[in-house]
Amino acid sequence: MKTTRRDFLKLGLAASAALVPVPALAQGAGPRAVVVGGGFAGATCARALRHADPRIAVTLVEANPTFTACPFSNAVIVGLRELSAQQFTYARVAADGVTITRGTATGVDPQARTVTLADGARVSYDRLVLAPGIDIRSGALTGYDEAAAAQMPHAWQAGDQTLLLRRQLEAMDDGGLVVISAPANPFRCPPGPYERASLIAHYLKTKKPKSKLIVLDAKDAFSKQRLFQAAWAELYPGLLEWVPLSKGGAVTSVEPATRTLVTDFGRHQANVANVIPPQKAGRIAEAAGVADRTGWCPIDPVTFESKLQPRIHVIGDAAIAGAMPKSAFAANSQAKTCAAAVAQLLTGGTPSTPKLINTCYSLVAPDYGISVAGVYQPTNGQLADVPGAGGVSPQEAPRATRAAEAVLAEAWFRTITTEVFG
Amino acid sequence: MRVATAAAIGLLSIAAATAAFAEPPAGAASCSGCHPSAARVSSPVPRLTGMDRAAIVKAMQDFRSGQRAGTVMDRIAKGFTDEEIQAIAAWYASQK
Numbered sequence: 001m002k003t004t005r006r007d008f009l010k011l012g013l014a015a016s017a018a019l020v021p022v023p024a025l026a027q028g029a030g031p032r033a034v035v036v037g038g039g040f041a042g043a044t045c046a047r048a049l050r051h052a053d054p055r056i057a058v059t060l061v062e063a064n065p066t067f068t069a070c071p072f073s074n075a076v077i078v079g080l081r082e083l084s085a086q087q088f089t090y091a092r093v094a095a096d097g098v099t100i101t102r103g104t105a106t107g108v109d110p111q112a113r114t115v116t117l118a119d120g121a122r123v124s125y126d127r128l129v130l131a132p133g134i135d136i137r138s139g140a141l142t143g144y145d146e147a148a149a150a151q152m153p154h155a156w157q158a159g160d161q162t163l164l165l166r167r168q169l170e171a172m173d174d175g176g177l178v179v180i181s182a183p184a185n186p187f188r189c190p191p192g193p194y195e196r197a198s199l200i201a202h203y204l205k206t207k208k209p210k211s212k213l214i215v216l217d218a219k220d221a222f223s224k225q226r227l228f229q230a231a232w233a234e235l236y237p238g239l240l241e242w243v244p245l246s247k248g249g250a251v252t253s254v255e256p257a258t259r260t261l262v263t264d265f266g267r268h269q270a271n272v273a274n275v276i277p278p279q280k281a282g283r284i285a286e287a288a289g290v291a292d293r294t295g296w297c298p299i300d301p302v303t304f305e306s307k308l309q310p311r312i313h314v315i316g317d318a319a320i321a322g323a324m325p326k327s328a329f330a331a332n333s334q335a336k337t338c339a340a341a342v343a344q345l346l347t348g349g350t351p352s353t354p355k356l357i358n359t360c361y362s363l364v365a366p367d368y369g370i371s372v373a374g375v376y377q378p379t380n381g382q383l384a385d386v387p388g389a390g391g392v393s394p395q396e397a398p399r400a401t402r403a404a405e406a407v408l409a410e411a412w413f414r415t416i417t418t419e420v421f422g
Numbered sequence: 423m424r425v426a427t428a429a430a431i432g433l434l435s436i437a438a439a440t441a442a443f444a445e446p447p448a449g450a451a452s453c454s455g456c457h458p459s460a461a462r463v464s465s466p467v468p469r470l471t472g473m474d475r476a477a478i479v480k481a482m483q484d485f486r487s488g489q490r491a492g493t494v495m496d497r498i499a500k501g502f503t504d505e506e507i508q509a510i511a512a513w514y515a516s517q518k
Contacts, residue, residue: 052445329455336451344445352445355506357452359494373494375449375501389501393493405493408456411465415458422460 030055031346034115034125036105036284038062038090040069041316041331042131043420046098048339056346059099059123061115062090067421070189071328072413073158074196077166078203080366086158088421105132108288110309127342129304129313130290130297131335132282133157134188134326137295140278142253151256152273155196156188168272169200174208176271179261181251182217183278186296188317188326190223191372193276195362198228200274201236202365214268215242216261217249223325224362224372224392231364231402251275281318288312296320301378303341303351304334313338322383324376330358332416353378355386361409369405447509449502456494470514478511 033056035046046060067088075081090100103117108130114122136154138145144152153168155161169178178200182193197215204211213236221244222228232240243249248265255262259273280286280295290297290306297314298307301322306312315338316331324330333356341351356376361369374390376383393405457470470478484490485499486507492499502510 048451332455333452340445340451353448355449355452355501357449357455357498357501359456359498371494373497375498377448386501389497389499391497401493407466408493411467412456415463415465415467416455418458418460418463419454422463 030057031126032057032059032124033127033129033342033346034059034061034123035129035131036061036115037131037133037282037316038064038067038093038100039131039133039316039331040328040416040420041133041335042129043067043090043093044332044335045129045131045315045339045342047093047096047420048336049343050096050098052339052343053347054097056343057099058097059101059125060090060093061101061103061105061117061123063102063104065089065102068158068162069328069413069417070156070158070192072410073155073162074192074199075363075366076158076162077155077169077196078199079166079170080199083159083163086162088417090421092422105284106287108284108309108312110289110312113311125311127311127313127346128288129315129338129342130282130285130288130318131314131316131331132284133317134279135282137278137280141251141275143256144254144275144277148254148256148275152254152259152275154276155274156192156276156279165272165274169203172208172211172271175210176208176212177268178204178211178213178272178274179268179270180213180215180274180276181254181261182215182219182222182249182276184218184250186326187276187279189360190325190327191228191360191362193217194222194224194228195364196274197240197242198231198236198362198364199366201232201240205236205239209239211239213240215240215249216251216263216268217242217244218251219249220244220246223360224370226395227370227392228362228364230395231368231370235365235368281314285314285318290314291318292320294320301381301383302353303345304338305341313342322376323374323385324356324358324383325360325372325374327358327360328416329360329412330356332420333357356383358390359412361405361412363406363409364402365406367406368399368402369407369409370402371405371408447506447513449506450510450513453510453514471517473514475511475515478514479507482507482511 069086107116153165155165253262259270261268285291304313315334317326337354359373370393372392375386485495
């Protein structure tokens with residue numbers, strides 16, 4: 001069939017009409033995606049967008065020159081690992097053609113489609129991906145603010161807080177009391193407080209055996225609970241005590257000057273107090289209008305587009321991702337799914353229905369690993385578990401199996417950090 | 423003429439998008455959380471990139487049925503249908 005110039009024009013106009021959401025394309029420049037936050041979610045998404053379609057101009061807005069990973073930071077706290085093993089630069093992300101903009105995003109104008117940075121600069125987008133991780137929910141725990149965190153570290157954002165908690169444990173005399181306060185759901189890394197309790201118990205058992213560890217919990221149930229509790233009974237009897245909500249575990253206020261944690265049932269004065277406080281989506285989520293009253297961000301399970309603001313997608317810990325936990329693996333999985341959807345939306349395509357996976361390892365001791373896995377798909381507007389799949393490590397298993405999972409945990413960290421930052 | 427040029431670029435962009443964008447099938451993108459994309463990563467978990475299609479299919483089916491013991495793959499394989507396994511295996515086999 002011969003195409004006349006007139007037909008070609010018609011076709012071209014039809015194509016242009018399909019591209020109306022992407023005026024940048026018609027002007028000869030690629031569509032613009034901006035990603036805010038360079039953690040497991042954001043850095044993955046920025047690179048995946050470039051791989052999906054190199055014509056997409058991708059900008060990653062990130063405040064820090066290096067990223068400090070939370071997974072395995074519990075091993076840093078107890079001296080099994082150095083913080084430098086947790087740290088990664090953005091050199092390889094930039095090498096993929098991602099423009100790295102150093103700065104803190106402070107505002108979003110969804111109408112003008114711009115992100116405002118702390119220095120007043122504005123970055124324009126056709127699609128915005130927010131991957132801000134978590135912030136501490138200020139005012140949610142009486143007495144716990146930034147000053148309190150210098151006395152009673154949360155160490156729930158890895159870096160200085162991780163090292164502060166480590167120094168406090170190292171400085172504590174044998175026979176001291178360590179108290180961990182675990183928050184109600186949802187929060188970053190559901191098994192994290194219990195892995196931390198396990199590794200601190202391991203540290204105390206080997207270095208300061210007259211000491212004691214109490215976990216005050218605002219819940220009656222937690223991730224991999226039976227596996228953790230069986231291992232605690234085997235490895236740390238009499239050393240680690242878990243106090244659930246129903247036994248008075250919920251911490252209602254803290255007194256940083258004396259490292260005291262207050263519950264409805266009593267007061268616990270600790271030598272080292274690790275307060276893992278209630279959390280919310282990183283603060284840019286609220287500024288952008290994508291966080292709901294829970295403090296987290298409702299999203300479409302196919303595209304991760306916000307249910308509150310068009311053209312803004314939210315991935316990682318900040319998102320309400322249904323059955324998916326707030327984990328680094330989930331963030332990485334969501335980021336790749338979101339990047340594929342955003343690339344389609346920016347080029348006039350249709351996102352396909354995804355399937356996502358999560359796998360989380362926890363160390364109960366350096367050579368004792370356990371895991372939880374899940375497979376997820378969009379169901380009734382939410383990311384739901386695929387029935388019959390997923391679950392935790394077997395309750396009864398030889399120590400060789402636990403040792404193998406500890407090895408797999410470290411391999412996972414090397415693999416995922418190489419994919420995201422390497 | 424300006425309209426024609428802009429329209430032509432629009433058309434080319436669509437064609438390029440279709441060519442450049444070989445999207446992985448459902449579930450495939452998640453695998454590289456544990457299965458290294460990069461050959462330089464030291465891991466007991468096998469690299470799927472370029473692996474034999476039939477070998478991936480058999481492994482997934484055996485993990486799913488319980489014929490093959492796994493640490494996590496037995497739990498993950500149960501979340502995938504035969505069609506999804508075929509698509510994932512074909513996609514990884516075609517990757518370099």
